[in-house]
Amino acid sequence: MKARHVWIVFKKEVKDIIRDKRTVITNIVIPMILIPLINILVGGGVEKLQRDIEENITITLSETSRTDEIKNLVENEIFKDKPNIRLVDTDNPIDAVRDADVRLVLDFDSDYKQKLTEEKPFVIKLMYDKSSTKSEAAVSIVSQAINEYNMRLVAQRLTQRNIDLEILEPARVEPVNVAKEGQGGNMVLMMTLPMIIAILVVVGGIPAATDLVAGEKERNTFEPLLTTKPDRASILMGKYLTVTLFSFVSIVAIGMGFVIGYIINPNSITMGTGEQLTGASIPPLALVLSILITVILGMMFAGIQIALSAYARSFKEAQTYLSFLIFAAMIPAYATMFTQPADIKVYVFLIPILNTISAFKMVLGGVIDYTSLLVALVSSIIYLAITLAITASMFNKEKVLFRS
Amino acid sequence: MLSVINLTKKFGDFTAVDNLNFKVERGEIFGLLGENGAGKTTTLRMLATMLKPTSGTAVMGKYDINNEPEKVRETIGILFGGESGLYDRLTAAENISYFAELNDMDRKSIKERIDFLAKSFGMEEYLNKRASKLSKGMKQKVAFARAIVHNPDIMLFDEPTSGLDVGAIRNVHDFILDCKKQGKTVVFSSHSMSEVEKLCDKVGIIHKGKLKDTGSIDELKRKYENDSLEEIFMRLVGDMNEG
Ligand SMILES: Nc1ncnc2c1ncn2[C@@H]1O[C@H](COP(=O)(O)OP(=O)(O)O)[C@@H](O)[C@H]1O
Ligand SMILES: [Mg+2]
Numbered sequence: 001m002k003a004r005h006v007w008i009v010f011k012k013e014v015k016d017i018i019r020d021k022r023t024v025i026t027n028i029v030i031p032m033i034l035i036p037l038i039n040i041l042v043g044g045g046v047e048k049l050q051r052d053i054e055e056n057i058t059i060t061l062s063e064t065s066r067t068d069e070i071k072n073l074v075e076n077e078i079f080k081d082k083p084n085i086r087l088v089d090t091d092n093p094i095d096a097v098r099d100a101d102v103r104l105v106l107d108f109d110s111d112y113k114q115k116l117t118e119e120k121p122f123v124i125k126l127m128y129d130k131s132s133t134k135s136e137a138a139v140s141i142v143s144q145a146i147n148e149y150n151m152r153l154v155a156q157r158l159t160q161r162n163i164d165l166e167i168l169e170p171a172r173v174e175p176v177n178v179a180k181e182g183q184g185g186n187m188v189l190m191m192t193l194p195m196i197i198a199i200l201v202v203v204g205g206i207p208a209a210t211d212l213v214a215g216e217k218e219r220n221t222f223e224p225l226l227t228t229k230p231d232r233a234s235i236l237m238g239k240y241l242t243v244t245l246f247s248f249v250s251i252v253a254i255g256m257g258f259v260i261g262y263i264i265n266p267n268s269i270t271m272g273t274g275e276q277l278t279g280a281s282i283p284p285l286a287l288v289l290s291i292l293i294t295v296i297l298g299m300m301f302a303g304i305q306i307a308l309s310a311y312a313r314s315f316k317e318a319q320t321y322l323s324f325l326i327f328a329a330m331i332p333a334y335a336t337m338f339t340q341p342a343d344i345k346v347y348v349f350l351i352p353i354l355n356t357i358s359a360f361k362m363v364l365g366g367v368i369d370y371t372s373l374l375v376a377l378v379s380s381i382i383y384l385a386i387t388l389a390i391t392a393s394m395f396n397k398e399k400v401l402f403r404s
Numbered sequence: 405m406l407s408v409i410n411l412t413k414k415f416g417d418f419t420a421v422d423n424l425n426f427k428v429e430r431g432e433i434f435g436l437l438g439e440n441g442a443g444k445t446t447t448l449r450m451l452a453t454m455l456k457p458t459s460g461t462a463v464m465g466k467y468d469i470n471n472e473p474e475k476v477r478e479t480i481g482i483l484f485g486g487e488s489g490l491y492d493r494l495t496a497a498e499n500i501s502y503f504a505e506l507n508d509m510d511r512k513s514i515k516e517r518i519d520f521l522a523k524s525f526g527m528e529e530y531l532n533k534r535a536s537k538l539s540k541g542m543k544q545k546v547a548f549a550r551a552i553v554h555n556p557d558i559m560l561f562d563e564p565t566s567g568l569d570v571g572a573i574r575n576v577h578d579f580i581l582d583c584k585k586q587g588k589t590v591v592f593s594s595h596s597m598s599e600v601e602k603l604c605d606k607v608g609i610i611h612k613g614k615l616k617d618t619g620s621i622d623e624l625k626r627k628y629e630n631d632s633l634e635e636i637f638m639r640l641v642g643d644m645n646e647g
Contacts, residue, residue, distance in 0.1 A: 223482065
């Protein structure tokens with residue numbers, strides 16, 4: 001193998017691929033635009049929905065409850081310090097809920113007043129529309145407000161009887177968060193980012209790999225190429241490096257996408273859930289190890305892709321083989337989407353793709369087990385060596401390379 | 405200039421090329437004549453170092469295909485198959501210069517060589533156009549230029565006219581004769597008697613991997629007392645089938 005020859009092949013292949021508009025658009029432009037776009041749209045949507053649910057909750061009274069007394073009770077007692085809950089007048093309360101003009105209808109027992117003075121429970125029916133998210137969400141917000149009113153009333157009643165309020169609370173609950181700083185954060189990123197990274201690394205080199213061997217065979221340029229001076233190893237290496245490069249191009253594009261999204265709207269990065277991206281909580285060593293594991297995964301799959309492309313009888317066949325790799329990446333990625341970093345078993349780090357996903361989950365979740373990361377790193381290197389040996393032998397197998 | 409010595413290729417148990425021996429002198433055109441599956445492509449692939457012989461060897465110019473495959477590749481140019489493939493997204497010049505670079509030519513000589521080839525093939529107009537934008541005829545010329553950009557001493561053609569129309573076939577024939585004129589040694593394979601008769605100084609008749617006979621066309625005609633290459637061929641191949 002000669003570095004000069006490898007470089008000539010690599011240079012040409014990169015130039016050739018970059019001139020293919022489709023590849024450039026799918027590998028670079030789309031990830032760069034799509035990620036911030038999705039984040040901002042989804043993020044903006046989530047934020048807005050959150051606001052809509054919590055703010056401006058309109059309620060109305062049922063026809064039988066529409067008295068000045070009840071209006072007064074509702075406005076000045078029950079929801080007196082709840083500016084987000086607003087009582088409005090409507091002609092047809094039930095229709096108004098169904099038409100989403102108001103969120104809830106409150107219906108009071110007709111003898112509520114008597115029960116109130118007798119200190120007996122009375123019922124406030126909350127009539128809502130289950131098919132409306134906002135109406136359904138209003139039930140809990142309004143119930144909460146009524147609860148607070150209940151507590152105020154209870155306190156008042158107990159005080160009148162000279163009973164200590166503490167009687168209401170035999171046991172007090174006090175949750176204490178013992179997570180290290182930064183842990184548990186970045187939930188959305190923890191779920192999506194490792195998945196995206198793994199899929200892109202596995203899939204990114206596919207167009208290049210298909211074109212570089214199977215495509216070359218199909219175009220009848222492979223034989224002239226193999227009869228130029230460089231040995232086969234140099235040609236293979238030049239092509240291999242090109243595929244490896246394109247495995248990571250999309251990741252870099254995605255990274256740039258996140259940066260662009262962050263510049264446009266800092267909240268977009270966690271999709272508007274209000275969680276903060278705590279860069280400081282990511283340990284550099286774990287991050288470096290994870291990136292290393294990802295790079296090795298990419299190199300391994302570049303090898304697999306070249307091998308499959310060489311093995312294929314035609315361009316079409318290569319596309320078919322390589323599209324299976326997409327599933328190979330998607331299935332574990334989606335299967336582990338909701339796995340929490342602390343729940344990942346060590347043996348998972350022995351499995352390609354899953355090891356990368358798991359490593360990034362750890363890093364983003366802040367729960368880092370260096371043994372697992374080392375297991376992933378060492379096993380990845382072994383897999384890479386095996387894959388490259390297979391790829392190289394594939395490239396020297398006459399039966400494979402020249403079958404017609 | 406080129407000698408093939410006991411050249412044999414087996415794919416598993418199957419012998420595709422069986423103990424081939426022939427010599428081609430400098431500036432000669434040698435035609436390998438045989439039916440489909442006779443072993444022509446396999447032979448030429450071995451000469452081009454794409455396949456390793458199972459046994460036997462060939463000496464290309466000064467170099468042995470087994471011992472110095474890199475030197476052999478520097479010495480040869482190939483044109484395999486009719487439709488010549490180019491890299492569509494590279495320009496004509498880039499297509500040619502890629503192969504020149506791979507053959508370790510320096511920048512200056514690449515430029516001079518491409519200028520020279522562009523002139524002699526009449527490619528100046530479209531040298532900087534992408535290959536995808538070229539007509540079939542233009543592509544063919546670019547492929548010719550690519551094959552000889554490093555000025556090889558030996559040219560290997562494997563059924564270079566298969567699937568081509570009359571005009572394109574003529575261009576290939578002219579190109580082969582041109583190579584001869586420049587003193588290159590040419591080996592080309594074909595299943596067309598008339599093509600071989602028109603171009604070749606010597607022929608080898610290959611059937612089921614075996615070289616049935618070899619010599620100049622006149623020699624063969626005299627030897628078999630027959631004026632038709634086709635009849636000679638059928639006789640040799642027929643003999644083979646009986647045996
Ligand atoms: N890579 C290969 N693996 C197995 N058999 C092959 C391979 N290449 C060629 N053959 C077989 O060798 C024989 C000669 O093929 P080939 O040299 O292509 O003949 P020709 O070029 O004269 O048509 C055929 O029977 C073919 O099937
Ligand atoms: Mg053939």
